[in-house]
Amino acid sequence: MPELPEVETIARGLQKRVAGDVIQSVWLSEKPQTFKSQPAEIVRVLEQARIKMVRRVGKHIVFDLERRAKGKRLAGQRGQWIVHLGMTGRMQVTSPDTEIARHTHAIVKLASGNEVRFVDPRRFGRLAVVSQSPTNEGGFTAAGDEPLTSNAERFIELFRGRKTPIKSALLNQKLLSGVGNIYADESLFRAGIRPRRRVVSLTREQLRKLHAAVQEVLHEAVALGGSSISDYVDADGEEGFFQLQHRVYGRDGEPCLVCRTPIKRVVIAGRSSHYCPRCQT
DNA sequence: AATGAAACCTGACAGC
DNA sequence: TGCTGTCAGGTTTCAT
Numbered sequence: 001m002p003e004l005p006e007v008e009t010i011a012r013g014l015q016k017r018v019a020g021d022v023i024q025s026v027w028l029s030e031k032p033q034t035f036k037s038q039p040a041e042i043v044r045v046l047e048q049a050r051i052k053m054v055r056r057v058g059k060h061i062v063f064d065l066e067r068r069a070k071g072k073r074l075a076g077q078r079g080q081w082i083v084h085l086g087m088t089g090r091m092q093v094t095s096p097d098t099e100i101a102r103h104t105h106a107i108v109k110l111a112s113g114n115e116v117r118f119v120d121p122r123r124f125g126r127l128a129v130v131s132q133s134p135t136n137e138g139g140f141t142a143a144g145d146e147p148l149t150s151n152a153e154r155f156i157e158l159f160r161g162r163k164t165p166i167k168s169a170l171l172n173q174k175l176l177s178g179v180g181n182i183y184a185d186e187s188l189f190r191a192g193i194r195p196r197r198r199v200v201s202l203t204r205e206q207l208r209k210l211h212a213a214v215q216e217v218l219h220e221a222v223a224l225g226g227s228s229i230s231d232y233v234d235a236d237g238e239e240g241f242f243q244l245q246h247r248v249y250g251r252d253g254e255p256c257l258v259c260r261t262p263i264k265r266v267v268i269a270g271r272s273s274h275y276c277p278r279c280q281t
Numbered sequence: 282a283a284t285g286a287a288a289c290c291t292g293a294c295a296g297c
Numbered sequence: 298t299g300c301t302g303t304c305a306g307g308t309t310t311c312a313t
Binding site: 002003006059084085086087088122124125126171173180181182183249271272 | 304305306307308
């Protein structure tokens with residue numbers, strides 16, 4: 001479920017609820033592929049660390065950590081906890097007596113008494129840690145540009161000349177980090193570009209329009225997500241999420257909201273893609 | 282180098 | 298009710 005706006009919303013919610021708290025202990029499930037770092041390393045970096053801040057980088061949730069100034073040797077050492085939700089990952093903040101959901105893969109106990117739990121039925125999500133050292137100053141960074149802050153020139157430069165369909169390019173996290181299947185389709189609709197169009201065939205003007213559409217769609221979704229979010233974690237996650245009106249995504253066969261032409265669904269690079277055959281060329 | 286297809290997983294839902 | 302098939306908002310890996 002999570003693309004940039006959802007991850008942004010979740011990260012903001014976590015920031016509100018766990019920033020300043022201290023991690024006391026960590027439990028991890030026995031599903032090794034969930035953990036991108038060695039489980040022992042995850043435990044080592046997380047335990048006794050204070051959560052300075054929770055934020056979003058691409059589709060990742062980043063917890064910035066700092067050692068409590070207690071044991072001298074490790075005091076002040078910084079690290080990060082990185083969470084990728086995959087398709088079905090959820091982050092819960094609950095009291096310890098809440099029943100443990102099926103497919104729970106991590107439980108992080110906090111000094112406040114709360115627990116942060118990572119639940120992920122389909123197991124495409126990943127947990128990792130980064131320990132910051134002098135040679136690794138900045139810590140975790142995304143592979144691609146932040147779609148919300150990249151400017152039009154940079155965007156055009158990034159995409160220019162590629163032979164791949166524009167839909168695939170938008171989903172490529174090494175170009176832009178954070179755009180997923182829904183917002184790719186919605187952006188292309190707003191820009192009037194068919195998803196199968198090769199990037200190389202697009203004019204600068206079209207790319208400029210697409211850049212604006214991507215930012216517009218993401219900004220709207222973030223704004224909507226932020227308004228209804230306060231309790232996302234306690235409930236079953238999906239409740240109360242943004243309800244950005246999808247104009248094409250999932251509307252296969254239904255009339256285009258602009259011209260009434262039935263929306264088409266095709267598969268591009270293995271992902272379902274929706275567009276209006278009349279408004280998009 | 283760049284592209285597409287397959288693989289990784291479970292659950293929900295439609296149709297019979 | 299229960300079975301089968303299809304689909305899912307993501308990423309990595311492997312062949313071409």
